[in-house]
Amino acid sequence: MRAIWIGMIAASALFxxxxxxxxxxxxxxxxxLNCHTVDKKLxxxxxxxxxxxxxDDADAATMLAGKIQKGSNGVWGPxxxxxxxxxxxxxxxxxADWILSFK
Known part of the structure; x- marks a missing residue:
């Protein structure tokens, strides 16, 4: 049984x-990634x-997906x-989900 649990955990980690x-x-x-990096402003x-x-925004993924597709202006500067x-x-x-995973 223990081997099954270890296998499931390992498979989940690889996924x-x-x-x-x-x-x-x-x-x-x-x-x-031409304009953004994970940990510093570019x-x-x-x-x-x-x-x-x-x-803390429950609708962040939807909002960010929209900004990715439609662009954005004035949120982070000029x-x-x-x-x-x-x-x-x-x-x-x-x-959007990938970006939010960095919190």
Missing amino acids: LVGTAQASEDLAKSSGC VGPALKDIAAKYA IPMPPNGAVNDENAKIL
Whole structure:
């Protein structure tokens, strides 16, 4: 029984690592990491700072997915975030959830 639990835990950990890597790959291919990094401001804010700002917002994932697709202006300073219309609804949600995972 113990071996089964250890196997399930290990499989879950591998799944989470794989999901995180897939999300990071999506962020790279979508151009997000051209302006953002995980832990420091580049052109746009650090992803950790975004996650911290919206940590208590139950609708944060939906709101961020919209900003990814439609762009944003004035939230983090004078430089606007351009819209990324090439990101579909499903991928925008994946990216938003990935960003919020840094809280």
